[in-house]
Amino acid sequence: MRHPLQMLVAIALLVTAGACSERPPTKPEVVVYTSVDQVFSEPVFRRFEADTGVRVRSVFDTEETKSTGILNRLIAERANPQADVFWSGDPVRPFLLVSRGLVEPYTPTSAAGIPPAFKSAQGHWTGSAARARVLLVNRERLAGRRRRGPCAIWPTRAGGGRPPSPTRSTAPRRCMSPPGSQTGGDAEATRFLDALKANDVRIASSNGEVKRLVTSGEVVFGLTDTDDAFDAVKSGAPVDIVYPDQDAGGTLVMPTSVVLIRGAPHPEAARRLADYLVSPQAERMMVDAAAHMPLHADVATPAHVVPVARIRAMNIDYAALAAVMDRIQPQLRKWSGL
Amino acid sequence: MLWPLFVLLAGSDEAAPSFAPLRAVEPWLLLARTLALTAAVLAVTLAIGLPMGLLVARTDTPGRRIALVAHAAPMFVPPLLPALGWFYLFGRNGLIGGEASAGLLFSDLGAVLVLGLTFAPIVTSLAALALWNVDPSQEEAARVVARPPRIVARILLPAILPAIALAAVVVAALTLSEVGAPMFLRVRTYAAAVFARLGGVDFAPAEAFVLLLPVLVVALALAAVERRSIGRRSFAVLGLRSFRSAPFALGRWRWPAAVFCWSVTGLSITPLLALGWRAGLRGFADLPLWIGGAVWNSLVPAAWAASAIVALGVVLGPLLSRRDRAATRLDLVALLAFVAPGALLGVGLAAIWNQPETAWVYQTSAIIVLGFVGRYAVVGVRTLAVACTQTPAQIEDAARVFGAGYLRTLAGIVVPLHWRAILGAWVFAMVFCLRDLETAVLYYPPGRAPLAVRVFTLEANGPEPVVAALASVQVLLTLALLGFALGAAAMRPRAHDDTSVRQRQPEFREHAGAL
Numbered sequence: 001m002r003h004p005l006q007m008l009v010a011i012a013l014l015v016t017a018g019a020c021s022e023r024p025p026t027k028p029e030v031v032v033y034t035s036v037d038q039v040f041s042e043p044v045f046r047r048f049e050a051d052t053g054v055r056v057r058s059v060f061d062t063e064e065t066k067s068t069g070i071l072n073r074l075i076a077e078r079a080n081p082q083a084d085v086f087w088s089g090d091p092v093r094p095f096l097l098v099s100r101g102l103v104e105p106y107t108p109t110s111a112a113g114i115p116p117a118f119k120s121a122q123g124h125w126t127g128s129a130a131r132a133r134v135l136l137v138n139r140e141r142l143a144g145r146r147r148r149g150p151c152a153i154w155p156t157r158a159g160g161g162r163p164p165s166p167t168r169s170t171a172p173r174r175c176m177s178p179p180g181s182q183t184g185g186d187a188e189a190t191r192f193l194d195a196l197k198a199n200d201v202r203i204a205s206s207n208g209e210v211k212r213l214v215t216s217g218e219v220v221f222g223l224t225d226t227d228d229a230f231d232a233v234k235s236g237a238p239v240d241i242v243y244p245d246q247d248a249g250g251t252l253v254m255p256t257s258v259v260l261i262r263g264a265p266h267p268e269a270a271r272r273l274a275d276y277l278v279s280p281q282a283e284r285m286m287v288d289a290a291a292h293m294p295l296h297a298d299v300a301t302p303a304h305v306v307p308v309a310r311i312r313a314m315n316i317d318y319a320a321l322a323a324v325m326d327r328i329q330p331q332l333r334k335w336s337g338l
Numbered sequence: 339m340l341w342p343l344f345v346l347l348a349g350s351d352e353a354a355p356s357f358a359p360l361r362a363v364e365p366w367l368l369l370a371r372t373l374a375l376t377a378a379v380l381a382v383t384l385a386i387g388l389p390m391g392l393l394v395a396r397t398d399t400p401g402r403r404i405a406l407v408a409h410a411a412p413m414f415v416p417p418l419l420p421a422l423g424w425f426y427l428f429g430r431n432g433l434i435g436g437e438a439s440a441g442l443l444f445s446d447l448g449a450v451l452v453l454g455l456t457f458a459p460i461v462t463s464l465a466a467l468a469l470w471n472v473d474p475s476q477e478e479a480a481r482v483v484a485r486p487p488r489i490v491a492r493i494l495l496p497a498i499l500p501a502i503a504l505a506a507v508v509v510a511a512l513t514l515s516e517v518g519a520p521m522f523l524r525v526r527t528y529a530a531a532v533f534a535r536l537g538g539v540d541f542a543p544a545e546a547f548v549l550l551l552p553v554l555v556v557a558l559a560l561a562a563v564e565r566r567s568i569g570r571r572s573f574a575v576l577g578l579r580s581f582r583s584a585p586f587a588l589g590r591w592r593w594p595a596a597v598f599c600w601s602v603t604g605l606s607i608t609p610l611l612a613l614g615w616r617a618g619l620r621g622f623a624d625l626p627l628w629i630g631g632a633v634w635n636s637l638v639p640a641a642w643a644a645s646a647i648v649a650l651g652v653v654l655g656p657l658l659s660r661r662d663r664a665a666t667r668l669d670l671v672a673l674l675a676f677v678a679p680g681a682l683l684g685v686g687l688a689a690i691w692n693q694p695e696t697a698w699v700y701q702t703s704a705i706i707v708l709g710f711v712g713r714y715a716v717v718g719v720r721t722l723a724v725a726c727t728q729t730p731a732q733i734e735d736a737a738r739v740f741g742a743g744y745l746r747t748l749a750g751i752v753v754p755l756h757w758r759a760i761l762g763a764w765v766f767a768m769v770f771c772l773r774d775l776e777t778a779v780l781y782y783p784p785g786r787a788p789l790a791v792r793v794f795t796l797e798a799n800g801p802e803p804v805v806a807a808l809a810s811v812q813v814l815l816t817l818a819l820l821g822f823a824l825g826a827a828a829m830r831p832r833a834h835d836d837t838s839v840r841q842r843q844p845e846f847r848e849h850a851g852a853l
Contacts, residue, residue: 204524
């Protein structure tokens with residue numbers, strides 16, 4: 001070698017070859033991308049590995065890019081899919097994959113016990129252990145405002161009204177979740193969001209951050225998911241959980257959803273994992289560890305978990321919601337600052 | 339480095355590049371806010387690092403060497419870890435925390451203090467290194483007529499100005515590109531926004547690249563400042579001189595100086611100790627369940643990347659030290675890569691390498707190695723350039739005159755002369771790769787999350803003791819590596835290492851001639 005350039009090329013080749021020299025897998029494996037919290041999903045994968053002997057190679061999302069970071073990776077890899085299964089924390093994101101033709105329809109063998117509202121008739125996605133969108137309220141911070149309740153900060157719809165006590169696990173009468181573009185139209189949604197901003201509402205980067213903000217008392221209450229809310233309760237923080245809109249439109253319920261990726265490298269193992277993630281056994285693990293609501297009727301719930309059947313769930317078309325989400329992204333970005 | 343970014347700029351079939359994001363006012367406001375935050379962090383690091391550097395390098399402060407080593411620890415770990423440590427202490431439910439301390443921690447001021455304390459050792463270390471290597475003749479002459487404060491102000495500080503500027507550039511670059519700590523402390527920064535943009539629901543990497551352009555302008559400005567104000571001295575001053583002036587005797591100020599020195603050291607290591615405290619027995623007991631292959635996933639790509647970076651440094655460092663035009667341009671690219679948000683590089687790499695023909699790269703740790711090399715090549719190149727500047731170019735020229743080829747000159751002269759610098763560059767590069775978070779987080783191969791990424795993904799919802807234990811492992815791993823490096827550097831030097839290179843120039847010429 002007589003020139004630095006030759007040396008650089010040799011270095012690049014040597015290092016790349018060395019770094020690539022990993023042994024091929026000796027047992028069957030499956031690749032799963034998931035936006036379900038790692039702390040809850042990883043034990044499920046470990047149990048699947050122990051039960052089936054199939055090695056699970058996982059990619060987890062960060063809290064700050066929850067669902068979307070992994071989703072973007074799946075889209076970016078569409079020409080050469082690496083993932084076999086996408087276990088999404090909600091049923092909306094998978095439709096962004098469906099619309100791009102990235103989903104392989106499959107109905108898991110264990111999906112028979114899942115209510116029709118929580119699975120796709122075409123097999124595009126199948127719901128499993130679910131979360132609800134709830135208000136997490138800091139009792140101590142609310143003490144001075146109890147008469148007005150959390151709606152003192154949350155904008156109310158036209159007509160106002162007397163808010164109920166937020167300390168009960170039932171819904172405030174007038175303290176309602178944001179009107180989606182799907183139900184109230186873009187204009188109403190924009191008005192609602194602008195009213196939020198005008199009320200000096202803080203926009204958190206994640207559910208986990210909402211939990212921290214409420215438990216630390218930095219804010220009076222926040223909108224988050226039941227797993228984070230129960231985690232806050234379990235930590236001993238002075239917080240209560242409120243299921244909004246129980247006598248109106250119902251609370252938003254979001255099942256985790258299992259999706260198979262089209263053109264995946266390990267289709268057989270993918271189907272086995274999908275069967276497992278939708279099974280009562282996996283749901284039971286999610287109930288115990290993450291206070292998720294089981295969708296199988298035969299999965300028992302501990303006292304602190306409210307079953308789906310006992311709350312009024314918002315009647316929602318997840319596919320339509322996904323389309324709206326996709327459409328209003330520019331407005332949402334503008335509203336949130338970038 | 340450039341290839342992935344060009345791929346992003348070219349756009350994909352879904353997302354053609356558009357400059358629309360830069361026509362809005364919000365990104366510019368966020369950039370201004372980030373630059374203000376960076377300036378504040380810089381001020382804190384200089385306010386702590388300069389006096390600390392002076393005290394440990396040029397005075398008889400008690401325990402100064404141990405203090406320097408302990409004080410330096412935080413700069414080798416991801417800033418998210420010290421941030422977590424402070425949270426375990428001053429969060430609302432922390433060991434000594436309350437509402438007020440939590441409010442302070444989760445604010446712009448809190449972010450400035452956390453990042454300032456984390457990066458201050460960079461200023462301390464570079465200032466101390468430069469002070470140790472200032473030509474002692476001027477200082478000794480000045481001691482005849484001037485008191486120490488005047489000598490510091492008029493001789494030492496001007497002499498180490500290039501090292502201070504270099505430290506400032508490094509601190510500014512690290513602050514600008516930091517993602518984990520600001521996100522954790524809920525402080526909006528430009529790099530975090532670009533990261534979130536790449537994680538946004540409508541995948542548009544080309545748009546994220548457009549958002550990167552202002553950062554590239556800032557990086558170019560930093561490079562220009564370095565080149566114009568420091569010039570060649572940025573490489574010449576940080577040598578490995580073997581004889582030093584005696585330290586200043588502080589007299590009655592000795593113990594107050596020690597209090598300052600050890601207080602700063604205490605502040606540096608407190609968050610790291612807090613991680614161990616929060617982990618407790620329970621956290622470490624649960625560690626086997628959660629750590630998986632994370633240590634291995636961190637070490638292997640980091641070691642490969644560090645080796646590649648050093649190899650690049652061995653090739654490009656000597657050329658850069660002689661101001662070779664091509665090497666200078668490559669150095670500028672490497673500096674830009676260092677400053678640019680790492681997540682963008684990651685997405686670009688994925689776009690290039692996720693093809694059926696190159697799956698052997700994308701599905702293995704090689705993709706992480708490529709990202710690390712692109713991002714941290716500047717570490718190896720600069721370290722070797724600094725070392726090579728200490729030796730006259732005539733040695734290599736003489737070898738060539740006598741017929742030694744390029745490879746033989748490298749193997750026979752550059753490597754033997756600079757083995758300590760090579761070791762140092764390898765350790766530095768390895769540490770930078772180990773502490774990396776934002777480059778690998780968006781594209782690490784399935785099942786191969788490095789430890790820093792695992793801490794990041796578990797941090798929001800994982801059990802605190804386990805997260806703290808994982809963070810402690812990251813700290814211990816890094817310290818073990820640095821301990822190994824210090825041990826290797828302290829090995830008995832060979833005959834030709836213990837004397838100034840310049841003093842033994844004729845001997846080296848003879849050596850080159852023999853080749």
